[in-house]
Amino acid sequence: MYRLSFITRQLASLTTASRQIQQTRKMHIKAIKMRWLTGGVNYSYLLSTQDKTKSWLIDPAEALEVFSALKTEELTSVDAVVNTHHHYDHSGGNGAMVSRLTEIKGSDVQVICGSHNSPGATQIPKHLQEYTLGDLKIRCIRTPCHTQDSVCYYVRDPNTGEKAIFTGDTLFIAGCGRFFEGTGEEMDVALNRRILDGVGEANWSSTKVYPGHEYTKSNVKFVRDAVYKKVGDNSALDMLENYCKKNEVTTGVFTLRDELEYNPFMRLDDPTVRDAVNDAQGSCTRAQVTDRLRELKNKM
Numbered sequence: 001m002y003r004l005s006f007i008t009r010q011l012a013s014l015t016t017a018s019r020q021i022q023q024t025r026k027m028h029i030k031a032i033k034m035r036w037l038t039g040g041v042n043y044s045y046l047l048s049t050q051d052k053t054k055s056w057l058i059d060p061a062e063a064l065e066v067f068s069a070l071k072t073e074e075l076t077s078v079d080a081v082v083n084t085h086h087h088y089d090h091s092g093g094n095g096a097m098v099s100r101l102t103e104i105k106g107s108d109v110q111v112i113c114g115s116h117n118s119p120g121a122t123q124i125p126k127h128l129q130e131y132t133l134g135d136l137k138i139r140c141i142r143t144p145c146h147t148q149d150s151v152c153y154y155v156r157d158p159n160t161g162e163k164a165i166f167t168g169d170t171l172f173i174a175g176c177g178r179f180f181e182g183t184g185e186e187m188d189v190a191l192n193r194r195i196l197d198g199v200g201e202a203n204w205s206s207t208k209v210y211p212g213h214e215y216t217k218s219n220v221k222f223v224r225d226a227v228y229k230k231v232g233d234n235s236a237l238d239m240l241e242n243y244c245k246k247n248e249v250t251t252g253v254f255t256l257r258d259e260l261e262y263n264p265f266m267r268l269d270d271p272t273v274r275d276a277v278n279d280a281q282g283s284c285t286r287a288q289v290t291d292r293l294r295e296l297k298n299k300m
């Protein structure tokens, strides 16, 4: 009798444990490497709800690489193909992905992106427009500069408090994208007003950054060569540098708060950053500092 009640108690606690695991199960983000063998080092991302029944497929530019990385149930969960901007290495797979996904699912797949320059666009979100994906809340933050149609997608899971932002070629870890269709002033606004305000200060330290490329190593080299030249000048950069030595993949590891610690494009008023762009007096505008930093990086 004692033994039976012991087993019953054990079973009850096991059930409680499995319930707890279910309660803490999180939204899923699967990073898919694309164009790594040809030097593009792009990422596509599958963002899925806790129960994995609904997903967004972000920037699936290389359809073959994306298809081979996803299981059938992951493909059937995709509600929308989503682009961070129209460049071919982000949007070039839209047509192939949508026709195959429509076939597999037997229903429509939306294409959410910043403009009709992305193939097959069906929805163009406004700045700060919100979407719901299952339990997930997604805020579209328009960040024109790299392209005029650049959009960052900020996602939060109200059940777990987990947060992430997909930044395309606007914000990279320890860097930012080139200003192909915009100015230094626009990049300053994109990074330091639109992204930071769109996420909200209370969430900066819990929001993981998922950029469009794995450029962290070369960005760290630039920041080390041009700005914080010695170990000890910026302890956050030292930490990131060490991480890069040991890890090839850095996406989804660092937060917006981390960026504020080591990313010079988000530290425009730091005297060391001003020194790096020959503005020891601090007389340049933030836009000028952004432009000068970008010029230095372009020459690297």
Ligand SMILES: [Zn+2]
Pocket: 085, 087, 146, 169, 177
């Ligand atoms: Zn781009």
